[in-house]
Amino acid sequence: MNYLLFNNEIFISDGQVIKKIEKGPALKDELDSRFRGPHTGHSQELGNDKEIEKARICYVDVDVMIASAPQDYLDKKDSMLAQKFATVYSNEYITLNEKIDSNIFQVIGIKAEKVKEIYSLIPGSKVDAFVPYAIAIRSLLAAQQTDMTRLIVFVDDLGNEKLMTVFDGLKFSRTRTIYNGNTQDILPDIKRSSIDFNKKLGEFASNKATGDFEIITNNRQMAEDIKLSEPGLAIEFLDCRYPALEGLKFIDSQIKYRIHEEIILERKKKELRSRFMYLIISISICLAGALFFGFNQITYSFLSRDFEGEKLKNFRLKDALNKIDQHIYRDSLKKSKNLNYSSVFFEVSGLLPGTYEISSFKFFGHDGHWIFDTYLFAQDDQFYDEIPRTKILKNAEIKDFFIKNRPGKYLKVAL
Amino acid sequence: MNKTMIVIAVVITTFFINLGLTLRSQTMDTKKQKNDMVSENSALSDEVGQKQRFKKNEPKTIPDAFTLFVNETKIFETTSGTRMGIVFTGVPKENENIEDHYVGTEFRNVKGLFLTISVDKFSNETDMAEVLNDIYLLENRTDFKVSEISTENNALIVKGELYGI
16 A cells, blocks of 8 residues: 655655655656556666555545535435535535534535546546545544544655645635745734634634634744743644654545546446446346246146146046947847846745735836835725735835725835 | 436336246136146046946937837737827927937937937726836847826837937
8 A cells, every 4th residue: 555645745655665746747657656666676676576456545635614414315415515615615626524523524625627637647546535735634644543623734744845735624725835934924824814714614613612722743943932932831742753644544535535437437327336236136126027937938838748647647548438338238228138027026026925016116226226015905805914024025114004094004125 | 317217127027027927827727627638537537437337339310310219119018918099299290300409418419309208098908017017128239218208198208318429
């Protein structure tokens, strides 16, 4: 990972060695050689002869404002904050925002042309993070567990220039650049900056009541001079030559300024991915329906084939039975004609006492059996003798009855 | 665009599911029909097995069977000790086609003709056992099968069915 600080001069670090690059015609070649190859001696100066894979960038010249927006509606929030920013800063800006309180956001804008310029020097695919300079400093202070509840004026001595940024918790001011001022000249600037920042924050300021502030600087001499000139002022020396480059190490890589073209390209990619995903989902839905249909079609086909087989079998069996029936019905009839009516009648009448006469009789089939029933009367002036229950009459049903005032017997024999 | 794709997919899927459900319903119906057919075929197979045990004979047409039947009754009329008048109550009226009276039987492709024989003019001396024996012989010599024999107003009524192809 490499770290870059963009201001009037450009500082590049591979995490250990730091190099300053002057702005000018050679800058593009310099960065091209580092990020796109071919390798030259420049990259070796940083102790790294490989092409730079990823870089984190911080940019000093940003504009900041605090604005409110509904935090629950993300799209609405972003557009509303961008709109509010545009009313204050007229140029074309690319903005990012971070939540600092409920429905309160810090909007940080970088001029679009500057972002484009940086992306013309460094390929977008190699930019891991692109943040305002103040966020890099804030990350370093947070990493060093600095008390951020107080108003802090951070003075970064880059050599030829000094960068002054005021922090109030998460909130920070626009970074001011001061050229070669001595301690006596800088102190009023520091005080003015803190007052201006408090004024600018207005109702959003956390420390407006006290007005106290602490100075943190990476210039030991300046820290000592301020201590001498104003002993009551809280001042802390930060032993770090390039605090912004150090702070970039602790940056959340999700923060990244991007040019519109890249956003559009990414949006197109995202849309394409989304469209592809929807296409897959749509195909899956269709496939599920088609599978359901296919499964039923296959089941129906197999079943139909079996059914056709059974129908053919049924047809053949019926055909066979038609032929068989035509040839066996006479034999079947012969076998079913097994009752000699004469023998039955003769046997029954032979068992009846001689005093009876058969009035009427009937042979009929019932449940696959023959039934013989008859009505008996006693012959003229004769007695009704008892009918013997022997042989064929052993299980006969015998009943008494009257027909036309004449007593008689009903006899039923199952054959 | 994405929503349109999903909507189109849902419409296509609905179409497929609808077709699938129709097929499923048809499958259920066919399954039931097939099961019924399998049961019927099993019963038919058993029937074929049982009927294979019967002796095979050359079938007769109903007209042939009827001619034989009528001739046999005439023989009994002339040869019986007691004169019997025999009428066929099931016989068609004059000029009526006998084929109109054919019915189906328990045997496939075998037709039946319901007939009733009325044996009357009984005297006290008539031997009923002999008359019944004649009916028994008539039944055994022809393709006529008796279903009921009864006495009615001094007459013997014989109901039955004549078989033929």
